Amino acid sequence: MKLASLDNGTRDGRLLLVSRDLKRAVLAPAPDITLISVIESWDGAASRLLPIYESLCADNAAGLASEVLDFPRLQLAAPLPRAPQWLDASAFHSHGDLMERAFKIPPFPERKLIPLMYQGASDDFLGPFDDMPMPSESDGIDFEAEIAVMVDRVPMGTGADRALAHVRLLLLVNDASLRAFTAREVRSGFGFLQAKPSTSFAPVAVTPDELGDCWQQGRVGLPVNVYWNERPFGHPHAGAMGFGFHELIAHAARTRNLSAGTIIGSGTISNDEHRIVGSACIAERRAIEMIEHGEFATPYMKFGDSVRIEVLDADGASVFGAIDQRMVPAR
Numbered sequence: 001m002k003l004a005s006l007d008n009g010t011r012d013g014r015l016l017l018v019s020r021d022l023k024r025a026v027l028a029p030a031p032d033i034t035l036i037s038v039i040e041s042w043d044g045a046a047s048r049l050l051p052i053y054e055s056l057c058a059d060n061a062a063g064l065a066s067e068v069l070d071f072p073r074l075q076l077a078a079p080l081p082r083a084p085q086w087l088d089a090s091a092f093h094s095h096g097d098l099m100e101r102a103f104k105i106p107p108f109p110e111r112k113l114i115p116l117m118y119q120g121a122s123d124d125f126l127g128p129f130d131d132m133p134m135p136s137e138s139d140g141i142d143f144e145a146e147i148a149v150m151v152d153r154v155p156m157g158t159g160a161d162r163a164l165a166h167v168r169l170l171l172l173v174n175d176a177s178l179r180a181f182t183a184r185e186v187r188s189g190f191g192f193l194q195a196k197p198s199t200s201f202a203p204v205a206v207t208p209d210e211l212g213d214c215w216q217q218g219r220v221g222l223p224v225n226v227y228w229n230e231r232p233f234g235h236p237h238a239g240a241m242g243f244g245f246h247e248l249i250a251h252a253a254r255t256r257n258l259s260a261g262t263i264i265g266s267g268t269i270s271n272d273e274h275r276i277v278g279s280a281c282i283a284e285r286r287a288i289e290m291i292e293h294g295e296f297a298t299p300y301m302k303f304g305d306s307v308r309i310e311v312l313d314a315d316g317a318s319v320f321g322a323i324d325q326r327m328v329p330a331r
Helices: 035-040 042-057 093-103 160-166 179-188 208-214 245-252 282-293
Strands: 002-006 014-018 024-027 086-089 117-120 132-134 145-151 167-174 225-228 231-234 263-265 306-310 323-329
Touching (some): 014 042, 086 245, 117 245, 145 245, 160 245, 167 323, 245 263
Antiparallel strands (some): 014 024, 086 117, 145 167, 145 263, 225 306
């Protein structure tokens, strides 16, 4: 299934079922059905929604309880406008390798054995077309393209061998960063705070079966296309994770229960073949420039700049829809 949330002025939005081709949508059968209510009672809720989704994809109006809407024209929130928890990892080893080399960061001995992960803000997610308000251009505005999973309740101590059974939805993320704060907050040992403004999400959350063979070993085996001011910036492959999502979930659940609706991000998508596929964030390109030329050539984003992030399947169809947003001064 493909699920989205209509921005109807409420805190959690109104659940939408979206056709596989992202052209049509129908409202969930009752106004109080939200994505968080579905994820909290997944087995029963999903079984009731699946026939509606299949009728929508088959363009079978007889199987629908409400009128079909033109999905691209709808005002959308993030699929889950607020979540119980947002955890973000750094699962692509090539990204960490480049950062350590470029900025002479002392190697973290266990980085490739134990996932790096921080807890971000989950109370103010942005929709796919929302402007991203930022305090100042001098803060080093950057985009970060990521894949994420949404889980149902994961009991503390769940191992990697059982973790993928808890993945209910996959998402596409722009986990924006303010790089001027990053180094100080890393040195503090307390993790990111000011360096991480609100995170935005692509229009739809997707059940893993929608990806077919492109969902394997806890990884999405597709490139993620990134455009900065409508110019191609990178198309790194999301399947190159050093840790799969099963390992990230197990790491997060090692000492705590994960509430249904917890979202776990992959961290910036990155490939060893960065000279060919480009990057998914500006900081990585600047790291490459520092390594190869001894200085930065690429600036960070300015107000009015835009970023577009999208995943296409083997047939060229959009999987999650696109994140397409501008950076603007915060009011």
